[in-house]
Amino acid sequence: MLAATVLIRHFDEVTVVERDKLPDGPEPRTGVPQARHAHLLMSGGARAIEELLPGTLDELYAAGAHRIGVPDALVSLSAQGWVPRFPEMQYIVSCSRSLLDWVVRSRALRDTKISVLAGTEPVALLGDREAVTGVLVEDRVSREHVSLEANLVLDATGRASKLSRWLADFGLPEVPQETVDSGLAYATRVFRAPAPAAAGFPIVNVQANPRDPHPGCTATLLPIENGRWLVTLSGTRGGEPTTDEARFVSFARSVRDPLVGDLIAGAEPLSPVYGAHGTANRRLYFERLKSWPTGVLALGDSVATYNPVYGHGMSVAAQSALALDAGLRSGSTVQQVQRDIAKVVDGAWAMATNQDILYPGAVGKPLSLTGRVLQRYVDRLVRTATTEPTVTRAFIDAFTLSGPMTKLMSPRVLLATLRGPRGTPPAPTLTAEERSRVTGPV
Numbered sequence: 275m276l277a278a279t280v281l282i283r284h285f286d287e288v289t290v291v292e293r294d295k296l297p298d299g300p301e302p303r304t305g306v307p308q309a310r311h312a313h314l315l316m317s318g319g320a321r322a323i324e325e326l327l328p329g330t331l332d333e334l335y336a337a338g339a340h341r342i343g344v345p346d347a348l349v350s351l352s353a354q355g356w357v358p359r360f361p362e363m364q365y366i367v368s369c370s371r372s373l374l375d376w377v378v379r380s381r382a383l384r385d386t387k388i389s390v391l392a393g394t395e396p397v398a399l400l401g402d403r404e405a406v407t408g409v410l411v412e413d414r415v416s417r418e419h420v421s422l423e424a425n426l427v428l429d430a431t432g433r434a435s436k437l438s439r440w441l442a443d444f445g446l447p448e449v450p451q452e453t454v455d456s457g458l459a460y461a462t463r464v465f466r467a468p469a470p471a472a473a474g475f476p477i478v479n480v481q482a483n484p485r486d487p488h489p490g491c492t493a494t495l496l497p498i499e500n501g502r503w504l505v506t507l508s509g510t511r512g513g514e515p516t517t518d519e520a521r522f523v524s525f526a527r528s529v530r531d532p533l534v535g536d537l538i539a540g541a542e543p544l545s546p547v548y549g550a551h552g553t554a555n556r557r558l559y560f561e562r563l564k565s566w567p568t569g570v571l572a573l574g575d576s577v578a579t580y581n582p583v584y585g586h587g588m589s590v591a592a593q594s595a596l597a598l599d600a601g602l603r604s605g606s607t608v609q610q611v612q613r614d615i616a617k618v619v620d621g622a623w624a625m626a627t628n629q630d631i632l633y634p635g636a637v638g639k640p641l642s643l644t645g646r647v648l649q650r651y652v653d654r655l656v657r658t659a660t661t662e663p664t665v666t667r668a669f670i671d672a673f674t675l676s677g678p679m680t681k682l683m684s685p686r687v688l689l690a691t692l693r694g695p696r697g698t699p700p701a702p703t704l705t706a707e708e709r710s711r712v713t714g715p716v
């Protein structure tokens with residue numbers, strides 16, 4: 275939808291070929307199964323969406339999404355310690371993925387030059403290895419085929435994209451690909467937030483430490499619309515959470531700190547436990563193909579997927595849509611635009627894969643010596659961020675995709691990191707008042 279919003283600025287008509295019948299409201303649907311799970315929208319992505327579709331954030335907040343200041347309203351145990359709740363530096367939009375999709379979709383489709391061909395899927399590209407000229411689409415019910423001619427075909431079909439196969443059908447070389455898989459699985463359940471905690475409650479997040487000699491397990495509590503908490507548990511290979519309802523709270527209590535488990539122990543469940551697998555980091559380097567046909571591009575999960583615990587996929591997709599806009603505006607070739615999209619992917623890709631390869635049993639290329647040194651630096655930086663606001667800011671700007679990764683190496687940040695943390699790092703940062711809103715006065 276964000277890409278369609280960009281394309282309509284440059285072309286007369288945009289047709290979205292969509293496999294699903296789209297729901298008329300914020301409902302989950304088959305084509306986006308991940309929508310059941312925690313979806314944090316980082317401020318870097320939120321700003322990109324707002325630039326593409328002004329007014330989206332206000333509409334989300336009016337519909338009950340929470341604006342969570344980071345780190346002031348974030349209770350987070352990082353790999354290196356509790357992140358202090360310094361005054362706001364960035365923010366996260368916290369709501370269900372279905373609400374986010376619904377608001378974005380209904381705003382995008384206000385432009386009547388964008389139409390959706392629902393219940394339809396592309397089955398092949400039209401054209402040849404020099405120029406893509408459209409797609410052959412199939413109606414999922416009648417199985418009828420129709421050729422759609424187009425000046426530009428943009429693949430945004432997500433992690434199951436068939437673009438590389440279709441390009442190979444044209445005789446183009448295999449698209450270079452990389453996978454780093456920690457074997458992570460997710461389990462998610464929605465709870466009613468206790469009434470006093472229904473508004474103004476922080477995100478609570480216990481992360482894993484990939485250097486621990488056992489699987490990395492996490493627990494995250496997100497306040498979402500309609501006074502609910504969405505709680506997602508995760509575990510890497512060997513430590514996967516199950517979808518057994520009876521074991522949900524005990525798993526949440528078994529991670530590095532029991533806080534999330536304690537908070538939900540007395541809460542009323544509103545949903546079954548949903549599971550998810552297949553969360554590997556997988557990247558297709560389309561931009562590395564020497565010859566690339568005109569008339570075709572890819573963005574979003576079609577290009578790269580990330581371990582979802584880092585919460586970056588939607589933000590990278592939104593920022594890629596901005597790169598697409600800039601490229602089309604400046605008259606770049608499609609190959610150049612694909613390279614610009616790859617640059618947007620780079621930071622989130624490095625952050626996710628450099629961590630994930632450290633988990634026991636992770637599958638992927640081991641870190642190079644430079645990668646290992648950098649990783650040690652980042653460990654120290656995150657540890658320093660537990661007491662030093664300058665470093666906290668650089669770290670938070672990076673993980674909310676709000677600033678260039680190079681900021682992590684600025685002289686001030688570098689010096690502070692080399693000095694390391696000072697004083698005692700904070701203990702769990704949920705305040706007594708916040709806790710009492712859940713457990714009652716002590």
Ligand SMILES: Cc1cc2nc3c(=O)[nH]c(=O)nc-3n(C[C@H](O)[C@H](O)[C@H](O)COP(=O)(O)OP(=O)(O)OC[C@H]3O[C@@H](n4cnc5c(N)ncnc54)[C@H](O)[C@@H]3O)c2cc1C
Pocket residue numbers: 291292293294304305306308311312313314315316394395396430431432433434460550553573574575576582583584585586587588589590591
């Ligand atoms: C468990 C989990 C949790 C996540 N948590 C976060 C998070 O906290 N924060 C974050 O930013 N990201 C998160 N992500 C990543 C995020 O979901 C994706 O990065 C994002 O949805 C990518 O957007 P996309 O438009 O590229 O693909 P998708 O959102 O997957 O959309 C693909 C679209 O294409 C349609 N489609 C698919 N195949 C076809 C076909 N053959 N023909 C026609 N239509 C088709 C689908 O119906 C859908 O509409 C998470 C992912 C997972 C798996």
